[in-house]
Amino acid sequence: MEQPLDHIRVLDLSRILAGPWAGQTLADLGAEVIKIERPERGDDTRAWGPPYAVAPDGGETSESAYFLSANRGKKSVTIDISRAEGQEIVRGLAAESDVLIENYKKGGLARYGLDYGSLREINPRLVYCSITGFGQTGPYSGRAGYDFLIQAMGGLMSVTGEADGLPGGGPQKIGVALSDILTGLYTTVAALSALAWRDKTGRGQHVDMALLDVTIAAMANQAMNYLVSGSAPGRMGNAHPNVVPYQAYRAADDHIILAVGNDSQFRRFCEVAGQAELADDARFATNRDRVVNRDELARILIEIIASRPRKFWLEELERAGVPCGPINDLAQVFDDPHVRSREMRRDLPHAAAGTVPAVSNPMRFSDSPVDYRRGPPTLGQHTDEVLRTLAGLDEQEIAALRKDGVV
Numbered sequence: 001m002e003q004p005l006d007h008i009r010v011l012d013l014s015r016i017l018a019g020p021w022a023g024q025t026l027a028d029l030g031a032e033v034i035k036i037e038r039p040e041r042g043d044d045t046r047a048w049g050p051p052y053a054v055a056p057d058g059g060e061t062s063e064s065a066y067f068l069s070a071n072r073g074k075k076s077v078t079i080d081i082s083r084a085e086g087q088e089i090v091r092g093l094a095a096e097s098d099v100l101i102e103n104y105k106k107g108g109l110a111r112y113g114l115d116y117g118s119l120r121e122i123n124p125r126l127v128y129c130s131i132t133g134f135g136q137t138g139p140y141s142g143r144a145g146y147d148f149l150i151q152a153m154g155g156l157m158s159v160t161g162e163a164d165g166l167p168g169g170g171p172q173k174i175g176v177a178l179s180d181i182l183t184g185l186y187t188t189v190a191a192l193s194a195l196a197w198r199d200k201t202g203r204g205q206h207v208d209m210a211l212l213d214v215t216i217a218a219m220a221n222q223a224m225n226y227l228v229s230g231s232a233p234g235r236m237g238n239a240h241p242n243v244v245p246y247q248a249y250r251a252a253d254d255h256i257i258l259a260v261g262n263d264s265q266f267r268r269f270c271e272v273a274g275q276a277e278l279a280d281d282a283r284f285a286t287n288r289d290r291v292v293n294r295d296e297l298a299r300i301l302i303e304i305i306a307s308r309p310r311k312f313w314l315e316e317l318e319r320a321g322v323p324c325g326p327i328n329d330l331a332q333v334f335d336d337p338h339v340r341s342r343e344m345r346r347d348l349p350h351a352a353a354g355t356v357p358a359v360s361n362p363m364r365f366s367d368s369p370v371d372y373r374r375g376p377p378t379l380g381q382h383t384d385e386v387l388r389t390l391a392g393l394d395e396q397e398i399a400a401l402r403k404d405g406v407v
Contacts, residue, residue, distance in 0.1 A: 003030020003371050008195070011093055012036065012074065013081075013102040013109075015043040017147070017177055018211065019131050020070040021184025022191065023101055027073030028361040028370045031099075034386055035071065035377065036090060039078040039405060042379040043067060053353040061352040061378075068356055068376045070184075072348055075374075075382035078407055085406045087112050092391050094119045094126060099191050103131040106141050116206045126204040127194040129187050135210030145211050147177035154179065154215030159222050162237040169235065183214045244290035245269075245301055248327065251310040258305070258313075259323040263287060268320045272313075273304050348375030383407055 008031040012023035020035075020043070027033040037043055049064030077093075080086045091113065094100055100119065102109060109115045116128040130136060133145010151157050151173045161172030190207045198204055216223065225241060226232050233241050238257075240246035245260050260266045263286055267279040278284055278300070283293040290297055305313065310326065317324040328336065334345050344362075347355040361370045387393045387407065401407045 006030035009097045010099040011097040017180040018183040019103040022187040025188045033074040035074040071376040076377035077383045078380035099127045101129045129207040131209045136208045147180045150179040150211040179215045244294045249305040254310040350375045351378045
Protein backbone atom coordinates (compact mmCIF):
# COMPACT_ATOMS: atom_id res chain seq x y z
CA MET A 1 0.00 0.00 0.00
CA GLU A 2 1.26 3.48 -0.83
CA GLN A 3 2.50 5.55 2.11
CA PRO A 4 2.37 9.35 2.46
CA LEU A 5 6.17 9.70 2.40
CA ASP A 6 7.26 6.69 0.37
CA HIS A 7 8.78 9.09 -2.18
CA ILE A 8 11.03 10.71 0.44
CA ARG A 9 14.54 9.66 1.50
CA VAL A 10 15.90 10.83 4.86
CA LEU A 11 19.55 10.79 5.90
CA ASP A 12 19.60 10.54 9.69
CA LEU A 13 22.93 11.60 11.21
CA SER A 14 21.43 12.08 14.66
CA ARG A 15 21.73 10.04 17.81
CA ILE A 16 20.20 9.72 21.29
CA LEU A 17 16.52 10.81 21.14
CA ALA A 18 15.31 14.13 19.62
CA GLY A 19 16.71 13.55 16.11
CA PRO A 20 16.05 9.79 16.07
CA TRP A 21 12.45 10.45 17.15
CA ALA A 22 11.96 12.71 14.14
CA GLY A 23 13.56 10.12 11.86
CA GLN A 24 11.39 7.35 13.27
CA THR A 25 8.23 9.39 12.76
CA LEU A 26 9.15 10.03 9.14
CA ALA A 27 9.89 6.32 8.70
CA ASP A 28 6.48 5.46 10.17
CA LEU A 29 4.96 7.65 7.45
CA GLY A 30 6.74 5.68 4.74
CA ALA A 31 10.02 7.54 4.20
CA GLU A 32 13.21 5.60 3.54
CA VAL A 33 15.34 6.58 6.54
CA ILE A 34 19.06 5.80 6.41
CA LYS A 35 20.68 6.06 9.85
CA ILE A 36 24.40 6.81 9.72
CA GLU A 37 26.23 5.34 12.74
CA ARG A 38 29.81 5.03 13.92
CA PRO A 39 31.45 1.70 13.09
CA GLU A 40 31.59 -0.74 16.01
CA ARG A 41 29.87 1.59 18.54
CA GLY A 42 26.86 3.03 16.76
CA ASP A 43 24.30 5.27 18.43
CA ASP A 44 25.17 5.71 22.13
CA THR A 45 21.71 4.53 23.15
CA ARG A 46 22.36 1.02 21.80
CA ALA A 47 24.27 0.50 25.08
CA TRP A 48 21.82 2.38 27.34
CA GLY A 49 20.55 -0.67 29.18
CA PRO A 50 19.44 -2.94 30.65
CA PRO A 51 16.92 -3.90 29.56
CA TYR A 52 18.02 -5.22 26.17
CA ALA A 53 16.05 -7.04 23.49
CA VAL A 54 15.97 -10.78 24.08
CA ALA A 55 17.39 -13.21 21.49
CA PRO A 56 15.50 -16.40 20.55
CA ASP A 57 17.88 -18.42 22.78
CA GLY A 58 16.94 -16.27 25.77
CA GLY A 59 20.16 -14.26 25.84
CA GLU A 60 20.51 -10.51 25.47
CA THR A 61 21.04 -8.83 22.11
CA SER A 62 23.14 -5.68 21.76
CA GLU A 63 20.05 -3.45 21.29
CA SER A 64 18.74 -1.69 24.38
CA ALA A 65 15.06 -0.98 24.87
CA TYR A 66 15.97 2.73 24.73
CA PHE A 67 17.44 2.36 21.23
CA LEU A 68 14.48 0.27 20.09
CA SER A 69 12.06 3.01 21.20
CA ALA A 70 13.35 5.59 18.69
CA ASN A 71 14.75 3.76 15.67
CA ARG A 72 12.19 1.47 14.09
CA GLY A 73 11.76 1.57 10.34
CA LYS A 74 15.34 2.69 9.60
CA LYS A 75 18.29 1.27 7.71
CA SER A 76 21.57 1.30 9.65
CA VAL A 77 24.74 2.16 7.74
CA THR A 78 28.06 2.38 9.57
CA ILE A 79 30.40 5.09 8.24
CA ASP A 80 33.35 6.82 9.90
CA ILE A 81 32.69 10.45 8.97
CA SER A 82 36.04 11.54 10.40
CA ARG A 83 37.69 9.85 7.39
CA ALA A 84 37.78 11.57 4.01
CA GLU A 85 36.42 8.45 2.32
CA GLY A 86 33.51 8.34 4.75
CA GLN A 87 32.73 12.01 4.20
CA GLU A 88 32.64 11.45 0.47
CA ILE A 89 30.16 8.60 0.88
CA VAL A 90 27.88 10.72 3.09
CA ARG A 91 28.01 13.56 0.57
CA GLY A 92 26.96 11.14 -2.11
CA LEU A 93 24.05 9.92 0.01
CA ALA A 94 23.04 13.52 0.79
CA ALA A 95 22.95 14.24 -2.93
CA GLU A 96 20.32 11.51 -3.26
CA SER A 97 18.28 12.49 -0.18
CA ASP A 98 15.39 14.85 0.48
CA VAL A 99 15.88 15.46 4.20
CA LEU A 100 18.94 15.37 6.46
CA ILE A 101 18.65 15.31 10.26
CA GLU A 102 21.65 16.02 12.49
CA ASN A 103 22.17 16.94 16.14
CA TYR A 104 25.86 17.75 16.34
CA LYS A 105 26.96 20.83 18.25
CA LYS A 106 26.74 24.06 16.26
CA GLY A 107 29.31 23.90 13.47
CA GLY A 108 30.28 20.34 14.35
CA LEU A 109 29.78 18.97 10.85
CA ALA A 110 31.48 21.87 9.07
CA ARG A 111 34.93 20.39 9.66
CA TYR A 112 33.81 17.32 7.74
CA GLY A 113 32.31 19.28 4.87
CA LEU A 114 28.86 18.02 5.87
CA ASP A 115 27.31 21.31 7.02
CA TYR A 116 24.32 22.85 5.28
CA GLY A 117 26.38 25.29 3.24
CA SER A 118 28.53 22.49 1.83
CA LEU A 119 25.71 20.06 1.09
CA ARG A 120 23.49 22.74 -0.41
CA GLU A 121 26.08 23.09 -3.17
CA ILE A 122 25.59 19.48 -4.23
CA ASN A 123 21.85 19.27 -3.48
CA PRO A 124 20.01 22.62 -3.41
CA ARG A 125 16.72 20.76 -2.81
CA LEU A 126 17.93 19.28 0.49
CA VAL A 127 15.94 20.06 3.66
CA TYR A 128 18.66 20.15 6.32
CA CYS A 129 17.39 19.91 9.92
CA SER A 130 19.82 20.85 12.69
CA ILE A 131 18.82 20.01 16.26
CA THR A 132 20.78 21.53 19.14
CA GLY A 133 20.12 22.49 22.72
CA PHE A 134 20.10 26.22 22.12
CA GLY A 135 19.90 26.81 18.36
CA GLN A 136 22.28 28.16 15.73
CA THR A 137 22.21 31.75 17.03
CA GLY A 138 22.32 33.51 20.39
CA PRO A 139 24.83 33.62 23.26
CA TYR A 140 24.23 29.98 24.29
CA SER A 141 24.43 28.52 20.77
CA GLY A 142 27.82 26.91 21.37
CA ARG A 143 26.70 25.05 24.47
CA ALA A 144 25.78 21.39 24.61
CA GLY A 145 22.15 20.85 25.58
CA TYR A 146 20.57 17.83 27.25
CA ASP A 147 16.92 17.16 28.01
CA PHE A 148 17.29 17.36 31.80
CA LEU A 149 19.16 20.67 31.55
CA ILE A 150 16.61 22.07 29.11
CA GLN A 151 13.62 21.02 31.24
CA ALA A 152 15.20 23.12 34.00
CA MET A 153 16.20 26.12 31.89
CA GLY A 154 12.96 26.19 29.88
CA GLY A 155 10.70 26.50 32.92
CA LEU A 156 9.20 23.01 32.84
CA MET A 157 10.67 21.99 36.20
CA SER A 158 9.43 25.20 37.81
CA VAL A 159 5.83 23.98 37.41
CA THR A 160 6.41 20.24 37.92
CA GLY A 161 6.26 18.56 41.33
CA GLU A 162 4.77 19.36 44.70
CA ALA A 163 4.90 22.92 45.97
CA ASP A 164 7.94 23.99 47.92
CA GLY A 165 7.40 23.42 51.63
CA LEU A 166 5.22 20.33 51.17
CA PRO A 167 6.51 16.76 51.64
CA GLY A 168 8.36 15.84 48.46
CA GLY A 169 8.30 19.45 47.32
CA GLY A 170 10.93 20.95 45.07
CA PRO A 171 11.87 20.79 41.39
CA GLN A 172 11.07 17.65 39.45
CA LYS A 173 11.72 16.65 35.86
CA ILE A 174 9.10 14.91 33.76
CA GLY A 175 9.42 11.10 33.89
CA VAL A 176 10.35 10.88 30.19
CA ALA A 177 12.69 13.08 28.14
CA LEU A 178 9.82 15.27 27.03
CA SER A 179 11.92 18.15 25.67
CA ASP A 180 13.65 15.67 23.36
CA ILE A 181 10.39 14.04 22.29
CA LEU A 182 8.66 17.34 21.60
CA THR A 183 11.68 18.59 19.65
CA GLY A 184 11.55 15.45 17.54
CA LEU A 185 7.88 16.05 16.78
CA TYR A 186 8.37 19.75 16.02
CA THR A 187 11.28 18.79 13.76
CA THR A 188 9.01 16.38 11.90
CA VAL A 189 6.45 19.14 11.33
CA ALA A 190 9.20 21.55 10.25
CA ALA A 191 10.71 19.04 7.82
CA LEU A 192 7.33 18.33 6.22
CA SER A 193 6.63 22.07 5.97
CA ALA A 194 10.00 22.65 4.31
CA LEU A 195 9.25 19.85 1.85
CA ALA A 196 5.91 21.49 1.02
CA TRP A 197 7.74 24.81 0.48
CA ARG A 198 10.24 23.00 -1.75
CA ASP A 199 7.36 21.66 -3.83
CA LYS A 200 6.35 25.27 -4.52
CA THR A 201 9.81 26.82 -4.94
CA GLY A 202 12.13 23.99 -5.92
CA ARG A 203 14.49 24.93 -3.08
CA GLY A 204 15.43 23.22 0.15
CA GLN A 205 16.39 25.13 3.27
CA HIS A 206 18.07 24.96 6.67
CA VAL A 207 15.77 24.20 9.63
CA ASP A 208 17.14 25.38 12.99
CA MET A 209 15.55 23.49 15.91
CA ALA A 210 16.47 24.15 19.56
CA LEU A 211 15.36 22.11 22.57
CA LEU A 212 15.10 25.30 24.64
CA ASP A 213 12.84 27.01 22.08
CA VAL A 214 10.58 23.96 21.91
CA THR A 215 10.32 23.61 25.67
CA ILE A 216 9.39 27.27 26.09
CA ALA A 217 6.79 26.98 23.31
CA ALA A 218 5.35 23.87 24.96
CA MET A 219 4.80 25.72 28.23
CA ALA A 220 1.54 26.79 26.55
CA ASN A 221 -1.01 28.16 29.04
CA GLN A 222 1.60 28.34 31.81
CA ALA A 223 3.76 30.64 29.69
CA MET A 224 0.73 32.76 28.85
CA ASN A 225 -0.32 32.84 32.50
CA TYR A 226 3.00 34.58 33.18
CA LEU A 227 2.96 36.85 30.13
CA VAL A 228 -0.57 38.05 30.88
CA SER A 229 -0.28 38.40 34.65
CA GLY A 230 3.40 39.16 35.13
CA SER A 231 3.50 36.54 37.89
CA ALA A 232 5.54 33.38 37.30
CA PRO A 233 3.53 30.23 38.13
CA GLY A 234 5.01 27.73 40.56
CA ARG A 235 4.73 24.07 41.36
CA MET A 236 1.24 22.87 42.27
CA GLY A 237 1.64 19.11 42.36
CA ASN A 238 -1.24 17.50 40.49
CA ALA A 239 -3.45 20.60 40.59
CA HIS A 240 -4.26 22.66 37.51
CA PRO A 241 -3.45 26.39 37.50
CA ASN A 242 -6.62 27.43 35.65
CA VAL A 243 -9.23 24.70 36.28
CA VAL A 244 -10.63 23.40 39.60
CA PRO A 245 -11.21 20.61 40.59
CA TYR A 246 -8.66 19.07 38.27
CA GLN A 247 -6.21 16.86 40.16
CA ALA A 248 -5.59 13.53 41.89
CA TYR A 249 -7.59 12.51 44.94
CA ARG A 250 -7.36 9.49 47.17
CA ALA A 251 -10.52 7.40 47.37
CA ALA A 252 -11.04 5.00 50.26
CA ASP A 253 -8.75 2.40 48.70
CA ASP A 254 -6.76 4.01 45.85
CA HIS A 255 -6.22 7.21 43.89
CA ILE A 256 -8.39 8.62 41.11
CA ILE A 257 -8.03 11.55 38.75
CA LEU A 258 -10.87 14.06 38.71
CA ALA A 259 -10.82 16.40 35.68
CA VAL A 260 -13.81 18.72 35.89
CA GLY A 261 -13.63 20.97 32.86
CA ASN A 262 -16.74 23.14 33.24
CA ASP A 263 -19.48 24.19 35.64
CA SER A 264 -22.06 21.64 34.47
CA GLN A 265 -19.60 18.80 35.07
CA PHE A 266 -18.97 20.17 38.57
CA ARG A 267 -22.69 20.18 39.26
CA ARG A 268 -22.99 16.56 38.12
CA PHE A 269 -20.04 15.59 40.31
CA CYS A 270 -21.71 17.19 43.31
CA GLU A 271 -24.91 15.25 42.60
CA VAL A 272 -23.02 11.95 42.43
CA ALA A 273 -21.23 12.85 45.66
CA GLY A 274 -24.55 13.59 47.39
CA GLN A 275 -23.49 17.20 47.90
CA ALA A 276 -25.64 19.05 45.35
CA GLU A 277 -25.57 22.21 47.46
CA LEU A 278 -21.87 22.70 46.73
CA ALA A 279 -22.68 23.57 43.11
CA ASP A 280 -24.77 26.53 44.33
CA ASP A 281 -22.28 27.70 46.94
CA ALA A 282 -21.10 31.17 45.92
CA ARG A 283 -17.51 30.11 46.62
CA PHE A 284 -17.67 27.29 44.08
CA ALA A 285 -20.47 28.05 41.59
CA THR A 286 -18.17 28.94 38.67
CA ASN A 287 -14.71 27.84 37.67
CA ARG A 288 -13.44 31.34 38.44
CA ASP A 289 -14.82 31.02 41.97
CA ARG A 290 -13.33 27.57 42.38
CA VAL A 291 -9.88 28.73 41.26
CA VAL A 292 -9.96 31.62 43.74
CA ASN A 293 -11.15 29.30 46.53
CA ARG A 294 -9.27 26.18 45.48
CA ASP A 295 -7.84 25.41 48.94
CA GLU A 296 -11.25 25.51 50.63
CA LEU A 297 -12.79 23.28 47.97
CA ALA A 298 -9.85 20.86 48.07
CA ARG A 299 -10.31 20.31 51.82
CA ILE A 300 -13.99 19.51 51.26
CA LEU A 301 -13.39 17.20 48.29
CA ILE A 302 -10.55 15.30 49.94
CA GLU A 303 -12.95 14.24 52.71
CA ILE A 304 -15.82 13.45 50.35
CA ILE A 305 -13.80 11.35 47.90
CA ALA A 306 -12.00 9.47 50.67
CA SER A 307 -15.36 8.24 51.94
CA ARG A 308 -16.00 5.94 48.95
CA PRO A 309 -13.91 3.30 47.14
CA ARG A 310 -12.33 3.99 43.77
CA LYS A 311 -14.73 1.63 41.97
CA PHE A 312 -17.72 3.71 43.06
CA TRP A 313 -16.24 6.97 41.79
CA LEU A 314 -15.03 5.57 38.48
CA GLU A 315 -18.35 3.89 37.68
CA GLU A 316 -20.71 6.59 38.92
CA LEU A 317 -18.79 9.57 37.55
CA GLU A 318 -18.39 7.85 34.19
CA ARG A 319 -22.13 7.23 34.14
CA ALA A 320 -22.73 10.92 34.92
CA GLY A 321 -20.33 12.11 32.23
CA VAL A 322 -17.78 13.55 34.64
CA PRO A 323 -14.19 12.97 33.41
CA CYS A 324 -12.29 10.75 35.83
CA GLY A 325 -9.93 7.81 35.68
CA PRO A 326 -7.44 5.56 37.47
CA ILE A 327 -3.71 6.21 37.73
CA ASN A 328 -2.21 3.30 35.79
CA ASP A 329 1.31 1.97 35.76
CA LEU A 330 2.58 0.79 32.38
CA ALA A 331 1.63 -2.83 33.03
CA GLN A 332 -1.96 -1.66 33.57
CA VAL A 333 -1.76 0.64 30.55
CA PHE A 334 -0.88 -2.14 28.13
CA ASP A 335 -3.40 -4.51 29.76
CA ASP A 336 -6.24 -2.02 29.40
CA PRO A 337 -8.93 -3.39 27.04
CA HIS A 338 -9.25 -0.07 25.22
CA VAL A 339 -5.48 0.18 24.72
CA ARG A 340 -5.43 -3.41 23.45
CA SER A 341 -8.29 -2.69 21.06
CA ARG A 342 -6.35 0.30 19.68
CA GLU A 343 -3.34 -2.01 19.12
CA MET A 344 -0.92 0.34 20.86
CA ARG A 345 1.49 -2.58 21.34
CA ARG A 346 2.77 -4.60 18.43
CA ASP A 347 5.68 -6.87 17.50
CA LEU A 348 8.21 -5.93 14.84
CA PRO A 349 10.83 -8.03 13.04
CA HIS A 350 14.40 -7.84 14.35
CA ALA A 351 17.50 -9.44 12.84
CA ALA A 352 18.94 -10.60 16.18
CA ALA A 353 15.89 -11.03 18.41
CA GLY A 354 13.45 -12.40 15.83
CA THR A 355 10.83 -9.93 16.99
CA VAL A 356 10.82 -7.02 19.43
CA PRO A 357 7.85 -5.28 21.03
CA ALA A 358 7.04 -1.73 20.03
CA VAL A 359 4.68 1.08 20.96
CA SER A 360 2.50 1.95 17.97
CA ASN A 361 2.51 5.33 16.31
CA PRO A 362 -0.66 7.15 17.45
CA MET A 363 -1.46 8.56 13.98
CA ARG A 364 -4.36 6.77 12.30
CA PHE A 365 -5.08 7.23 8.59
CA SER A 366 -8.12 5.91 6.76
CA ASP A 367 -6.27 5.20 3.50
CA SER A 368 -2.52 5.18 4.22
CA PRO A 369 -1.80 3.35 7.48
CA VAL A 370 1.49 3.73 9.30
CA ASP A 371 4.35 1.64 7.94
CA TYR A 372 5.51 -1.13 10.32
CA ARG A 373 7.34 -3.25 7.77
CA ARG A 374 10.80 -2.76 9.24
CA GLY A 375 11.84 -3.04 12.90
CA PRO A 376 14.80 -1.28 14.52
CA PRO A 377 18.05 -2.21 12.74
CA THR A 378 21.06 -3.97 14.14
CA LEU A 379 24.27 -1.98 13.86
CA GLY A 380 25.34 -1.71 10.22
CA GLN A 381 22.62 -4.12 9.08
CA HIS A 382 22.07 -2.27 5.79
CA THR A 383 25.57 -0.96 5.06
CA ASP A 384 26.26 -3.15 2.04
CA GLU A 385 22.76 -2.70 0.61
CA VAL A 386 22.86 1.11 0.77
CA LEU A 387 26.44 1.41 -0.47
CA ARG A 388 25.60 -0.78 -3.47
CA THR A 389 22.29 0.78 -4.40
CA LEU A 390 22.87 4.47 -3.58
CA ALA A 391 26.63 4.97 -3.44
CA GLY A 392 27.26 2.79 -6.50
CA LEU A 393 30.04 0.73 -4.87
CA ASP A 394 30.76 -2.87 -5.77
CA GLU A 395 31.59 -5.71 -3.40
CA GLN A 396 35.35 -5.25 -3.72
CA GLU A 397 35.15 -1.53 -2.98
CA ILE A 398 32.95 -2.15 0.04
CA ALA A 399 35.29 -4.84 1.31
CA ALA A 400 38.26 -2.48 0.98
CA LEU A 401 36.45 0.25 2.90
CA ARG A 402 35.54 -2.22 5.63
CA LYS A 403 39.14 -3.45 5.86
CA ASP A 404 40.32 0.14 6.31
CA GLY A 405 37.70 0.81 9.01
CA VAL A 406 35.84 3.43 6.95
CA VAL A 407 32.59 1.43 7.10
